[in-house]
Amino acid sequence: MKKGLLKVAAIAAVSVMAVMSLTGCRNGNELIMGTNAAFPPFEYTTTNGLVGEFDGIDVAIAKKIAEDNGKELKIENMQFEGLIAAVSTGKIDMAVAGMTADDERRQSVDFSDTYYIASQVMVVAADNTDINKAEDLKNNKKVGVVVGYTGEKIVTENLKIEPAVRTKRGIDAVQDVKNGKLDAVVIDSATGKALAEANGLKVVEDAEAFETEEYAIAVKKGNKELLEKINETLAKMKANGEIEKLAAEYDEKVAAEEN
Numbered sequence: 001m002k003k004g005l006l007k008v009a010a011i012a013a014v015s016v017m018a019v020m021s022l023t024g025c026r027n028g029n030e031l032i033m034g035t036n037a038a039f040p041p042f043e044y045t046t047t048n049g050l051v052g053e054f055d056g057i058d059v060a061i062a063k064k065i066a067e068d069n070g071k072e073l074k075i076e077n078m079q080f081e082g083l084i085a086a087v088s089t090g091k092i093d094m095a096v097a098g099m100t101a102d103d104e105r106r107q108s109v110d111f112s113d114t115y116y117i118a119s120q121v122m123v124v125a126a127d128n129t130d131i132n133k134a135e136d137l138k139n140n141k142k143v144g145v146v147v148g149y150t151g152e153k154i155v156t157e158n159l160k161i162e163p164a165v166r167t168k169r170g171i172d173a174v175q176d177v178k179n180g181k182l183d184a185v186v187i188d189s190a191t192g193k194a195l196a197e198a199n200g201l202k203v204v205e206d207a208e209a210f211e212t213e214e215y216a217i218a219v220k221k222g223n224k225e226l227l228e229k230i231n232e233t234l235a236k237m238k239a240n241g242e243i244e245k246l247a248a249e250y251d252e253k254v255a256a257e258e259n
């Protein structure tokens with residue numbers, strides 16, 4: 001009888017644990033950030049990063065959010081495309097990934113206040129002279145984009161260009177510009193600049209064609225509690241100039257690392 005009860009209790013405990021891991025319930029001391037760490041200066045991997053192998057502006061911001069709330073930051077590195085689903089199913093608490101808050105994503109997740117303003121740029125060969133504005137890409141140019149990034153949408157839907165290449169990471173598309181397979185890569189400004197600099201390429205801007213994009217942190221729809229905490233830390237970091245300082249610091253750090 002006693003043995004039987006123990007068995008039932010053991011099975012119950014195991015099932016509770018299984019359900020917890022399935023539903024994403026977890027250790028209350030952790031704050032789990034999901035990201036795609038192939039997006040310098042916002043997130044990238046390096047030896048001796050700020051949190052394990054991870055470093056970047058977003059990692060520093062997320063660490064601060066965790067600290068302000070007495071939590072330990074844990075980072076899940078995944079494909080960029082999987083982040084929205086990971087947030088909405090509760091696999092991660094927040095996506096901090098240089099993510100542009102746009103209407104399509106707003107249907108699935110809630111976004112924090114903006115913490116950085118970016119826009120798309122074109123990364124081209126250093127000696128390129130015939131790409132000076134976005135329209136020039138329509139001149140039979142081979143254009144690369146990264147799958148699931150806003151740049152992909154802007155190239156296909158706004159500019160109505162069929163990309164020659166869709167890569168998983170910005171660096172792969174940029175390598176194709178370097179080896180002459182592509183004429184240009186359309187990607188976010190700070191990342192485009194970092195990758196261009198590291199690879200002897202240049203960046204062409206076109207403020208008329210490429211609107212500004214606002215980076216924000218995504219949380220599960222309705223998670224007001226976390227959203228408020230995130231916004232409090234962001235407000236503080238914006239007011240005391242910390243975010244601006246991080247942006248300047250990491251621009252330099254990334255340039256120094258990749259050379």
Ligand code: ARG
Pocket residue numbers: 035036037038039043080096097098099100101148149150151188213
């Ligand atoms: N801002 C772009 C977007 O939201 C690109 C973000 C890529 N971020 C990353 N961590 N790989 O689609």
